[in-house]
């Protein structure tokens with residue numbers, strides 16, 4: 001196996017992990033990025049969201065889900081009473097794939113140790129897998145998003161909810177309804193197992 005497939009060391013703190021990513025050249029996506037999109041949110045969240053990879057807007061700002069798909073997700077969050085700052089959001093790959101194509105196997109594989117490290121540090125109880133790329137890379141290639149979405153999958157300490165990627169909602173009203181339904185279930189389960197509030201409480 002090439003170096004890319006070697007397991008990197010795991011970091012036990014955020015600073016070291018983030019520093020290790022800033023100059024990462026483990027895969028060919030490093031050549032096209034403007035910014036690394038590391039992840040954002042509550043580093044002690046019980047609820048984590050995993051997307052695919054940065055698009056143009058994310059690449060520009062260095063923040064996940066700030067483009068059109070992200071705005072749609074924010075709208076769902078607002079409607080369901082999820083304060084974005086109370087959850088943690090990350091992607092399978094940290095650098096933008098050219099033309100927003102799906103990350104290739106070697107790229108996802110090279111980057112996945114970072115995501116695993118993020119999951120280990122956040123220790124979420126629930127992970128929402130946004131779309132096929134997140135589903136297959138986290139739970140395995142045998143899973144298909146159409147058959148799996150909306151169904152809870154327990155693995156180890158974490159319960160997973162696969163659902164549509166927000167970008168898929170932009171062109172399909174049905175998927176929008178299912179996405180909302182899935183996230184509503186997530187909020188209900190969350191409220192039954194977490195002591196942390198998802199709602200923004202102003203003082």
Ligand code: URA
Pocket residue numbers: 037051052053054055058063064065066067069070091167
């Ligand atoms: N799509 C993703 O998968 N992640 C982002 O951060 C933005 C769009």
Ligand code: SF4
Pocket residue numbers: 021024025026027028029030036093094095107110111
């Ligand atoms: Fe490194 Fe991930 Fe960027 Fe590839 S996508 S260069 S593995 S940070």
